[in-house]
Amino acid sequence: MSPLAMVLALLGAAVLMFAINRPRMDVVAVIMMVALPMTGVISMSEALAGLSDPNVVLIAALFVFGEALVRTGVAQRLGDWLSERAGASEAKLIVLLMLIVGGVGSFMSSTGVVALFIPIALRIAHTSHIPAGRLMMPLSMAALISGMMTLVATAPNLVVHSELIRQGYEGFNFFSFTPFGVPILVLAVLYMLVARRFLAPGPVPEPPAREALTGWVADYALASREHRLRLRPGSALAGKRLDSLDLRGSAGINIVAVERGSRFRRKLINPRAETVLEAGDVLLIDQQIEAGFDLDAFAKTHDLISLPASGRWFTDTAQEIGMAQMIVPPTSRLIGQTVTSVRFRDIYDLSVIGMKHGTKPVAESLINEPLRSGDTLLTVGSWRAIRNLMDERRDLVLLDLPAELDEAVPARHQAPLAVGVLALVVVLMVWGIVPNVQAVLFGCLLLGLFRCIDMAGAYRSIHWQSLILIVGMLPFSIALQRTGGVEMAAQALLSVLDGAPPRVVLVVIFLSTSALSLFISNTATAVLVAPVTLAIAEALGASPYPFAMTVALAASAAFMTPVSSPVNTLVLGPGNYRFSDFVRVGVPFAAICLVTTVFLVPLVFPF
Structure with missing residues (x-):
């Protein structure tokens, strides 16, 4: 058998294993890395060369950026803004959802964007009584189109860019894709406003299966116990440490959290013994205090302002302050002691705001209530402190976590820093001050320095399956070129298109790429089609850029089946x-993308 x-x-x-999805795509890629050197066409070093490819490192670093945007709450704030602006208007919701997803997806993985916005969209659908099916398809379509926005928006763009450089051409610029992505996104928004009527209405999504904080607030009657006190500039409490005040022991006051700063730069502080109060601080106080204690008199004596209570503080701050239900096991050393005597807050960095003996909530003050075996404690504090208790087994056992855990933002106050780092990296890449991969790695270091993400989160964020897939398929490009397979495929297409205008060639390239993407991943498709396309351009004596751009855009136009992209799945x-x-919604819009691409690409990149 010949090498080819x-x-x-x-x-x-x-391709067959990709199509049947057996085994997993990354496993197939590893199999190919092992098998290709056995043909003698490429060496083992060449088969592994993708591991050091700058674009593979760049893609991995971009996953870290996406995780940082999640951890700092940037994406969640966009979702909250979307909910506020859209209201109950389905059309307005679709427009804003697609524009936000298209914009966010320009700088992070489209799969990551969809995974992030699915719970947001489901929550909005439930509160607005809109069938989820009316929002999910626009969401996936916008995420796919976000790959057409910038060079780093999706892996196929970087694969095509890398192939251009490997063959001696200049690669694409950061915003080379934007002139095509923006018009296609606008067309998609207009299209979905009409096409959503063809989607099966489906049921309105149910609330999350895990109980939300609102349920616990009701069970423990927390809404009626909420009090907020602000320290005046001359307050006697200003400048004092909480341990020196001993408010819980002397007055029965349980400070759950301290709000500091303005409304737009609010910071929530988990109260500790060493916390120093400042003028302007707002104290969230649990009302379950000693009988006969006059909170208004206390506020007047210490020059505090009583603020109106909404009854929703616990749920409004759920992205920063969390709750957890703990059970006291028979082996616990806490049995027989009180929350105060055991110094619960000092040890666990959490406050106990609710207690149940069996299924009955404790109505009296919790301060002097001895703990019993089997008691349920409702604790409040930072999500970090709650996660630290997940592995505790001897003294407390984690019983339940609220649904809001999935939306918790562990680094909320670093959001401006995350956005600033992203803007800096974009500037470095646009102006070409340093290589793209160096700019992004520098950005990752800054994200770690500013605590927008930690190392464990960075490693978890990287989608290793996608990286291994790219690394495993890149050697095919070398092997096909070395054996003449690329030239043979190019000549076969040219013989079919003999004498056809260049725009017709673009149509065929778009259709071929889209068709292949129905069976294998769009990244693998770009790896295989890009060198063939550049060979066609060379044979025609034309510029390689319109042909390469067509491949990249077609690879992102995976709208036609639920298995053509992980986003759709x-x-x-x-x-x-x-x-x-x-099929009903995706095929017509894929045709719209084809027409738009063939019309616009030669205008921006002449033949």
């Missing part, structure tokens, strides 16, 4: 879709 035949046989086997269940829904 062996390479083509391996390629066919890879993610929304399949939440949207209650059938296979035919993607």
Whole structure:
């Protein structure tokens, strides 16, 4: 068997395994890395060269940026803004959702964007009584189109860019894709305002299965116990440490949290013994204090202002301050002691604001109530402190966590820093001050320095399956070129298109790329099609850029089936879709993308 035949046989086997999804895509990629050197066409070093490819490192670093935007709450704030602005208008909601997802996806993984916005969209759908199916398809479509916005928006863009550089051309600029992505996104918004009527209505999503904080607030009657006191500039409490005041022991006051700063730069402080109060601080006080204690008199004596209570403080601050239900096991050393005597806050960095003996809530003050075996404690504090208790087994056992845990933001106050770092990296990449991968790695270091993300979170954020897939498929490009497979494929297409205008060639390239993406990932498709496309351009004596750009745009136009992209697969269940829904809605818009691409690309990149 000739070397070309062996390479083509391996390629066919890879495509078949991709199509049936057996084994996993990353496993297929590893198999190909091992098998290709056995043909003698490439060496083992060449098969592993993708591991040191700058674009692979760049993609990994971009996953870290996406995680930082999640951890700092930037994405959640966009979701909250979306909910406020759209109200109950389905059309307005679709427009804003697609524009936000398209914009955010320009700088992070489209799969990550969809995973992030699915719970946001479901929550909005539930509160607005809109079927989830009306929002999930626009969400996935906008996420796919976000890959057409910038160079770093999706892996196929970087694959095509890398192939251009490998063949001696200049790569694309950071915003080379934007002139095509923006018009296509606008067309998608207009299209979905009409096409949403063709989607099966489906049921209105139910609330999360895990109980929300509102349920606990009701169970423990917390809403009626909320009090907020602000320190005046001359307050006697200003400048004092909490341990020196001993408010809980002397007055029965349980400070749950301290709000500091203005409304727009508010910081929530978890109260500790060493916390020093400042003028202007707002104290959130749990009302369950000693009988006969006059809170108004206390406020007047210490020059405090009583603020109106909404009854929603616990739920409004759920992205920063969390709750957890703990049970006291028979082995606990806390049995027989009180919350105060055991110094619960000092040890666990959490406050106990509710207690149940069995199923009955304790109505009296918790300060002097001895703990019993089997007691349930409702604790409040930072999500970090709650997570630290997850592995505790001897003295306390974690019983339940609220649904809001999934939306908790561990680094909320670093949001401006995360946005600033992202802006700096974009500037470095746009102006070409340093190589793209160096700019992004520098940004990752800054994110760690500013505590927007920690090392454990950075490693968890990287989608290793996608990286291994790229690394494993890159050697095919070398092998096919070395054996003449790329030239053979290019000549075969040219013979079919003999004498056809360049725009017709773009149509065929777009259709071929889109068709192949139905069976294998769009990243693998870009790896295989890009060198063939550049060979066609060279044979025609034309510029390689319009052909390369067409491949990149077509790779992101994976709207037609639920399995043509992980983005579509993610929304399949939440949207209650059938296979035919993607065909009915996706195929017409893929045709719109084809026409738009063939019209615009030669205008920006002449032949």
